Structures are given as structure tokens and as C-alpha cells.
Amino acid sequence: MSARPYSLTELMAVAAAREIRDGEVVFAGTGLPMLGAMLAQHTHAPDCCIIFEAGTCASQLAHLPMSVGDPRTLRGAATAAGLQEVFNYVLQAGRVDVGFLSGAQVDCHGNINSTSIGADPRRPQVRFPGSGGSCDIACLAKRTIIIAKHEKRRFPVTVDYVTSPGWLEGGDSRRQAGLVRGGPSAIVTTKGVMRFRADSKALYLESYHPGLTAQAVADDTGFPIDIEGARETPAPSPEELRILREVVDPERIFLA
Amino acid sequence: MTGKLIDLPTAAALIPDGATISFGGFTTQRHPMALIHELVRLRRRDLYLFGHSPGGDWDLLIGAGCVRRVELAYEADEAFGTVGPRWRQAVERGQIEWEDYSNFAMVSRFAAGAMGIPFMPIRSLLGSDVLARQALTEAQRAADRRTSPLKAHVLQSPFQADDRVVLVPAIHTEFAVLHVQKAASNGIVRIEGQTFADVQQALCADVVIVTAEEIVPEETLRAEPERNPIPHMAIAHVCHVPFGAHPYAVYNYYDYDPLHLKRYHDHARDDAGFQEYLDRYVLGPRNHLEYLEAVGGPLHLNTLRADPAYGYSPNLRRRRLES
Numbered sequence: 086m087s088a089r090p091y092s093l094t095e096l097m098a099v100a101a102a103r104e105i106r107d108g109e110v111v112f113a114g115t116g117l118p119m120l121g122a123m124l125a126q127h128t129h130a131p132d133c134c135i136i137f138e139a140g141t142c143a144s145q146l147a148h149l150p151m152s153v154g155d156p157r158t159l160r161g162a163a164t165a166a167g168l169q170e171v172f173n174y175v176l177q178a179g180r181v182d183v184g185f186l187s188g189a190q191v192d193c194h195g196n197i198n199s200t201s202i203g204a205d206p207r208r209p210q211v212r213f214p215g216s217g218g219s220c221d222i223a224c225l226a227k228r229t230i231i232i233a234k235h236e237k238r239r240f241p242v243t244v245d246y247v248t249s250p251g252w253l254e255g256g257d258s259r260r261q262a263g264l265v266r267g268g269p270s271a272i273v274t275t276k277g278v279m280r281f282r283a284d285s286k287a288l289y290l291e292s293y294h295p296g297l298t299a300q301a302v303a304d305d306t307g308f309p310i311d312i313e314g315a316r317e318t319p320a321p322s323p324e325e326l327r328i329l330r331e332v333v334d335p336e337r338i339f340l341a
Numbered sequence: 342m343t344g345k346l347i348d349l350p351t352a353a354a355l356i357p358d359g360a361t362i363s364f365g366g367f368t369t370q371r372h373p374m375a376l377i378h379e380l381v382r383l384r385r386r387d388l389y390l391f392g393h394s395p396g397g398d399w400d401l402l403i404g405a406g407c408v409r410r411v412e413l414a415y416e417a418d419e420a421f422g423t424v425g426p427r428w429r430q431a432v433e434r435g436q437i438e439w440e441d442y443s444n445f446a447m448v449s450r451f452a453a454g455a456m457g458i459p460f461m462p463i464r465s466l467l468g469s470d471v472l473a474r475q476a477l478t479e480a481q482r483a484a485d486r487r488t489s490p491l492k493a494h495v496l497q498s499p500f501q502a503d504d505r506v507v508l509v510p511a512i513h514t515e516f517a518v519l520h521v522q523k524a525a526s527n528g529i530v531r532i533e534g535q536t537f538a539d540v541q542q543a544l545c546a547d548v549v550i551v552t553a554e555e556i557v558p559e560e561t562l563r564a565e566p567e568r569n570p571i572p573h574m575a576i577a578h579v580c581h582v583p584f585g586a587h588p589y590a591v592y593n594y595y596d597y598d599p600l601h602l603k604r605y606h607d608h609a610r611d612d613a614g615f616q617e618y619l620d621r622y623v624l625g626p627r628n629h630l631e632y633l634e635a636v637g638g639p640l641h642l643n644t645l646r647a648d649p650a651y652g653y654s655p656n657l658r659r660r661r662l663e664s
Contacts, residue, residue, distance in 0.1 A: 115420050139537055140367075140537060141535055147655070148651075151369065151419060151659065152367075152370075152420060153368070153419070154367035154369050154419075154537065156370065156534060156592040156596065159534050159592060159652055160651065165536075166535070167448075167537050167539070167540065167541075168393060168537060169538065172445040172449075200441060200471075206470070206474055209432065209433065210433070212424070212428070212433055214423070215413060215414055216414050216442070216443040216469075217394055217415035217444050218394075218445065220446075221445035223469075224465045224466065224468070225464060247468070247471075247473075248471060249469065250469045258468075262467045263505035337660060338420070338660055341660060341661075
């Protein structure tokens, strides 16, 4: 993709931003979700409300935060409180429209593992930080967008540990488990964008990134995926790229 | 009138081996690092930590061999280090006992303890392995009465059919240690910016130690009581510790230190490097002032100072650093 006038990170940030609608309440995490949320706020969704689980609501970010507890999230914020307020009164109460999630593994129903690799989580081969707020966002946001590195081993049929529940076993299983709302609506990866069929909750490929083919993306996925009708991911516009580079991340914290 | 004021080494020495503790802050802001450095110097062992999203505060204690058991949701410095290197090593080597929760579950557990009730119902965790699986064995739970015998419990609402909640058990700790912007000698505390779960953590602890950037007259804080979130009778001890959260940020005072955080993560990748970090920045310096000298002294620390218009340093160099 080096010949193109944008990087993979920029393409993914734009794809993430386009998932946010104007006026929505957005639960943002560190990295690509913050790039996407800030970009959306400066383009098509000026009235989106960016909130952070560490306690800030409706931030008007002037500098890209490097953590959800960053003092930068206080810039222009309407409210500063704590985890108790954000999780109870905003997330659990059903006031979050869209949450961003990521992890080391994502399975065919959008369940995410950010805890550990290995069959026995008590003796893992590799340990990660853990849920943080991911499980909570996955359970309680109205919908979630998953950001992931697209490799075969990162997209297994089932994850080693369900840190953040997606559609669980598909079909009606999420509601059966007692979850009152939500579920993943898209997975933005380094190779394409995937979505879920309405009833079965089976994944299908909506788009593959420029320079790839639908079949190449399917070959790098650890389970069979429907690629029929997949098209090329729309390229970022010059204006989106300008805002990303000049306004959102001029320090090249994540765009580098 | 010194009231609850004590010095930092005296405060740290109150915490014995094996104590249950929670530390304030969230990933990259307001961890009581100066007191944590003291605990490493005191070579505390078998500490039992409760937290939601700690970062290098826990990583340092875990790496230095001070910790036996933890209950947590997350341990990392986010964009500065996406997994705590010593936490990861300790788990993979079987050197630590832990239980996984989520941030919402942990703050709810602290809140239950703070309110004096046995558990809190939440709508999270359902369908996840955070609920379905336990990292601690039954034997490990039974061996320490401070660990809840049950990780969590799904309850059918007695009021509504088909409505389920997850009960998470209350936390009580022997100590909570917070680092805040301002405190008075009688224990009134001012937190600026996000409060994280500091209030709940303080109120479910037997003994609360507060380290503060500034000690101010009681009257100053009494002039705006709505900004003092913790009932002051709950605070046992107050220490004056400027730059007490370094290398993490304190809103309105100073930013995080990207250079030093890179230094930590570069060192902590392997055992020898981590030991070198400990020797140079924690065990070598005899106290907090010597630590501040070791990390660059006033010349360096002044580059981190917050711009009053922002509460952080808008021109801070955050990438492409040479440590």
C-alpha cells in the first residue's frame, strides 16, 4: 500500500470514524478508536459525544490522549467524574451508542480475547493486560466496533478466553445469556471491514482494503467467511487525511 | 498544627508485609509512586493488591517481588506499554496469584465495601469468561479469608421475571494510598480532574494514606466544600510529596514523563534490565528527593510542568525519544 497517498493506520482510522454517526455517544479507547472518534468529531459528526471510562464526558480533545486516564481527556469536557459515574449512569443505564474494542484474538461471532493465550488461563503461554473496561463496554454499549490486526492466528473459530462477549455462539445466544442490549456491528481490521448477518450473526466480508482481494482476506482468516459481494474499502478523502494529519495527530503519536 | 501530617517514610513503614492495599490513580495518572518506591526500599513482601486499571505502580512492586496476590481488571501503561512487562512475566512464570475482573466490576466491588454492603449487582460480565472462569483455585480462595469465597454470583431478579444481574463481592482493604493535588493537615482532600475510583477505594479501607502535591490551609479547601469528595474523617494520614506521582501525570501540576516511561519499559523487558532500573532509580536513591535527582532533577522535571491553560503540557515531546 506504500504507493498510495495514505497509510494503513490512516485508512483504518477513517473506516472507524465512518462508523460513528453525528450526535452519538462514543466510548473511546486508546489508539485507533481515539483517532477515529476525534476525526469523526472534526468531520461528519461534530456533535458526537466522546466519553472515557476513567471519568470524562463530552471531551473536546485538543491533543491526542495516550491513555483513557490522560489529563488531555479533560480538555473541553462537560463533566469530570470517575469510573463509578461513567459505568453506572452512562454505560449501564444505556446511554452509550457505540463503543470501540480491540484484543489479541477475535472469533467468528465477534467474541474478543484480551486476557491470555493458551487453553488454561491459569497457566497461559502469553498473558495480556486483561479486560479493563472492555468486557463492560461489550456487554452494555448499544453496539460495538472491533479493531483488530488481521492474521489467521488472531481470527480463530473460538477464542481461548472470552474477555468481551460478542454474539457468543451466534443466533439468540447473547440474549439467552442475559445481556440486555448491544453486540458487535463491525470489525475493522488491517485487511478489511467485516459485519454480521442479521439473524445468524455469522460474519461476512463487507470490504477488503485497496491492494488486496476478497479471497486474500478470507485466506488470512481462521474460519470460513462469506466474501460474496465484498467490494474495495473506500479510500480516505483528501480532507479526512488533512484533518487526521494536521488536527488529530500532528505529533504522529499513532499515525507514525 | 500538624494534625494528620506525617513524613513519607513514616507513612510507608505503617504498611506491613502481607497487607491488603489499593492504590489510587488510573493507568497513567495520579499513582502514589513515591510511597510505592518506599515500599520497594523497605523490601515489603506478600502484599495483596486490589485495583481496576493500575499501570507501572503495580508493575514495579510485582517485579521487585513485593506482591503475592492481586485482584484486577487491567495492568498496563496503555500507549506507553500495552502490557505491564513484569506482570506478564510473573503470570507466565507462575510467580503470582491473581483473579480477573472488569473495571466496572472492580469499581462496583470497591463501592460496595465503601457503603458497607456485601455485594453490588451489575449487568456486565454475563456470557464472558471473566464470569465463567476463575484464575484462583478453590484451595487458594480458602487459604486466605480476605479473598471472597465466591468470585461472582448470577442472581435472578426477585422483582422481575427474566431479569438477571451479576453480584460482585465487596472489597475491604487494610490500606488505601492516594496521590492527590491538594490536602489539608486535617485530612480534607481536593482531587482535580477525574476522580477515577479513588473515593470508593479510600472509603473501603481501614487506613487511608494521602500523599499530596500541596498542603494548603484547611480554610482554602473549606471555601469550596463541593470540590472535596472524601469525608475527611476517613483519612488517617497526610504526606506532602511534590512530584509524588512521577513518572505519571497529575492534572494541573505536571504531565506524564514519556522519556522516563520509555526508560522503564526498555529496562523492564528482561530481568537484568529491570534490576538495573531498580538499582538506579529506586534502591539506589535513599529517598524521594534523591529519586527526583536520579530521574533528571529540576531541570528535567520543569519540562513536565502543566500549562495552567490546559492542566497538562501541550508541547510535551511524546514520541521518538532517546532514553
